[in-house]
Amino acid sequence: MKNNINLFALVFVTILSACQVSLGDPVKVDKVLAISDTAKISIDMNIGDITIGVSTDDKAHITYYEYDRIKYEITENAGGFTLKQNIDKNSANGGNIKGVTILLPSSFKGTLSTKVNIGAINVSDISASSINLSSNTGHIFVRNISATTIIDLFAKAGHIYGTVKGSKTDFKTTSSTTIGGNSLTPNTGSGSKTLNVKANGIVDITFAP
Numbered sequence: 001m002k003n004n005i006n007l008f009a010l011v012f013v014t015i016l017s018a019c020q021v022s023l024g025d026p027v028k029v030d031k032v033l034a035i036s037d038t039a040k041i042s043i044d045m046n047i048g049d050i051t052i053g054v055s056t057d058d059k060a061h062i063t064y065y066e067y068d069r070i071k072y073e074i075t076e077n078a079g080g081f082t083l084k085q086n087i088d089k090n091s092a093n094g095g096n097i098k099g100v101t102i103l104l105p106s107s108f109k110g111t112l113s114t115k116v117n118i119g120a121i122n123v124s125d126i127s128a129s130s131i132n133l134s135s136n137t138g139h140i141f142v143r144n145i146s147a148t149t150i151i152d153l154f155a156k157a158g159h160i161y162g163t164v165k166g167s168k169t170d171f172k173t174t175s176s177t178t179i180g181g182n183s184l185t186p187n188t189g190s191g192s193k194t195l196n197v198k199a200n201g202i203v204d205i206t207f208a209p
Contacts (some may be wrong), residue, residue, distance in 0.1 A: 053126070
């Protein structure tokens with residue numbers, strides 16, 4: 001088991017190292033948006049870490065860094081927004097780029113969908129109608145997240161760690177892992193909420209009041 005995890009880590013580092021390119025100097029961009037409590041938030045990135053937390057006011061705060069070949073597009077709709085990363089097709093997908101930070105109002109109870117091709121996803125203290133987090137190559141970290149309907153966590157080549165608010169009896173849980181340990185019992189529970197967790201590596205999810 002240990003050798004498999006070490007091999008996985010080596011492959012992960014090799015992929016990231018192969019992606020190193022010169023992207024120029026980053027330019028910091030700060031955006032402040034008014035969103036509704038039931039907003040639909042969608043984040044779609046190719047590379048870079050994503051951090052999502054709670055703001056200190058009633059606005060959404062978005063911070064990202066643009067490069068010569070990496071730009072971002074924000075589309076506002078129905079009280080929510082979509083953030084999409086655009087990379088020049090003539091450049092390699094890579095480099096040690098600075099990630100994106102999004103802070104949402106504590107009153108937010110809408111839907112959150114976040115996906116990244118290469119990068120980690122970190123989400124803390126978010127309560128929503130539904131939460132969907134997906135990374136093709138990277139880890140997922142959650143802390144005190146909750147949803148009234150479904151939480152969907154998927155790390156194709158990474159680990160998933162963290163805490164979900166509530167009791168395990170609140171959820172109908174499905175979970176699986178390929179080469180790592182799994183703290184969840186697969187296909188258990190009959191609660192009104194759904195928790196789906198799938199990773200290539202370790203699954204270490206606990207429940208918290």
